[in-house]
Amino acid sequence: MSRTDLQHRSFRLSKALLERLRRHATTRQSSQTLLVERYIAEGIAMDTYPLILFRDSPVGRRATLEGTRLDVAQVVETIHNEGGSIEGAAAYLSLTPVQVRACVRYFADHRDEVVDYTKRVGAENGRLRAAWEREQAVLV
Known part of the structure; x- marks a missing residue:
């Protein structure tokens, strides 16, 4: 969403919650508005897509499969590697077909993200690989 798409809304929240939000925004070096926007968007997504939750990573927030360390992208990639087989991907990843389908459902609606x-x-991995190769050249 572009920042020009923002609309003002007023909500009544407890003083304690607002203070927690303020402290958390300060700790994360973020604005309260950005945190509230993220929490609402991710909360709605988690209600809409059971088994999907969101985690931080060095390159931003990512959709993950609850109870695992797998990203939705990794599960979908495994399905492709298994010839489109949900059951094959589930067996390979030691997941249930229900877990794999949860990732497919999220991916189908959030492909671009x-x-x-x-x-x-991929870009970060390339950058890290290039740095490692430069370091190795120094050691030889």
């Missing part, structure tokens, strides 16, 4: 995250991970 997941693909964008995957591209950022």
Whole structure:
């Protein structure tokens, strides 16, 4: 969403909650508005897509499968590697087909977001690999 799409809304929240939000925003070096926007968006997504939750990573927030360390993107990639088989991906990843389908459902509705995250991970991996190769050249 572009910042120009913002609309003002007024909500009544407890003083204690607002103070927690203020402290958390300060700790995370973020604005309260950005945190509230993220919490609402991710809360709605977690209600809409059971088994999907969100975690921080070095390249931004990512959709993950609850109870695992797997990103939605990793599960979807495994499905493709298994010829489109949900059961094959589930067996390979030691998941249930229900867990794999939860990732498929999220991906189907948020393809651009997941693909964008995957591209950022690839770029960061490339940057780290290049740095490692430069370091190795010094050691030889």
